[in-house]
Amino acid sequence: MPELPEVETIARGLRPMLTGRCVVNIPHLAAHLAAHLAPVAPPAGQSILHTLVGREIHGVSRRGKLLFLELAQDEILAFHLRMTGRLGLAPIGMPPGPHVHLLLDLDNGSSLYFQDQRKFGTCALFTPDQLAGWPFFHDLGPEPLGLTPEQFARQIAGKTSRIKALLLDQRIIAGIGNIYADESLFRSRIHPATPANQLTRRHRYQLLAAIQSVLQEAIAAGGSSIRDYRTAAGLVGTFQDTFEVYGRKGLPCKRCNRPLQTTKVAGRTTCFCPSCQAIEGG
Numbered sequence: 001m002p003e004l005p006e007v008e009t010i011a012r013g014l015r016p017m018l019t020g021r022c023v024v025n026i027p028h029l030a031a032h033l034a035a036h037l038a039p040v041a042p043p044a045g046q047s048i049l050h051t052l053v054g055r056e057i058h059g060v061s062r063r064g065k066l067l068f069l070e071l072a073q074d075e076i077l078a079f080h081l082r083m084t085g086r087l088g089l090a091p092i093g094m095p096p097g098p099h100v101h102l103l104l105d106l107d108n109g110s111s112l113y114f115q116d117q118r119k120f121g122t123c124a125l126f127t128p129d130q131l132a133g134w135p136f137f138h139d140l141g142p143e144p145l146g147l148t149p150e151q152f153a154r155q156i157a158g159k160t161s162r163i164k165a166l167l168l169d170q171r172i173i174a175g176i177g178n179i180y181a182d183e184s185l186f187r188s189r190i191h192p193a194t195p196a197n198q199l200t201r202r203h204r205y206q207l208l209a210a211i212q213s214v215l216q217e218a219i220a221a222g223g224s225s226i227r228d229y230r231t232a233a234g235l236v237g238t239f240q241d242t243f244e245v246y247g248r249k250g251l252p253c254k255r256c257n258r259p260l261q262t263t264k265v266a267g268r269t270t271c272f273c274p275s276c277q278a279i280e281g282g
């Protein structure tokens, strides 16, 4: 699933190509996508998305794992890519292949496509008030890259949940998923099952520093392409080449050479080094 670095990479790639462009036609809109739109009554026989025709795109932004197209009249088209969602640009009339569920033709001869093999991805049009009232958006925790050690401590204060489960919880911190949680915990030498309230101040500081460096390095690498993820230009990211634990079960730890193991935390396969990641944070 695309996490913060992948969505940020897509947003950065789309921003210069979409800002100032106008939607001129919507030649394709899949029914399952239309069903996920904000509950505003569209004209008969149309989806609310058809009101996008003639509208200018003012900007592209990201919040957590959500990608926003900021539109004229202050509306926001929000994409959640989920498992296999992809956004990119193709020449009008030349969609990139199967599983395309939305095409927005633009006034410069290109077409923004939303491609999603598994169909879990969503797209919805919001007014600012509707977006603010959307529980998923409203409950999002702070962005990790701007987080101070004091704010991070407040977000996890008094929590007995395992630290990895908290990192995955979008209400605690927005944008982190399985890959970057595992990599950050390895880098800070903290066992993923450590109860959050057992982390010392030093551990929290190290963990936040690890989260921020891992995310920044991943953004610089164009994200991690382990399944379907591609940048807006259709390129693969390269951060997967530097994974230290994610997907490396049984392979030697890059630090101590002992085999990495997996466990389940919050229902997610979690790869870690039982030697380097001691229960209380090492």
Ligand SMILES: [Zn+2]
Binding pocket: 253, 254, 255, 256, 257, 258, 273, 274, 275, 276, 277
């Ligand atoms: Zn190790």
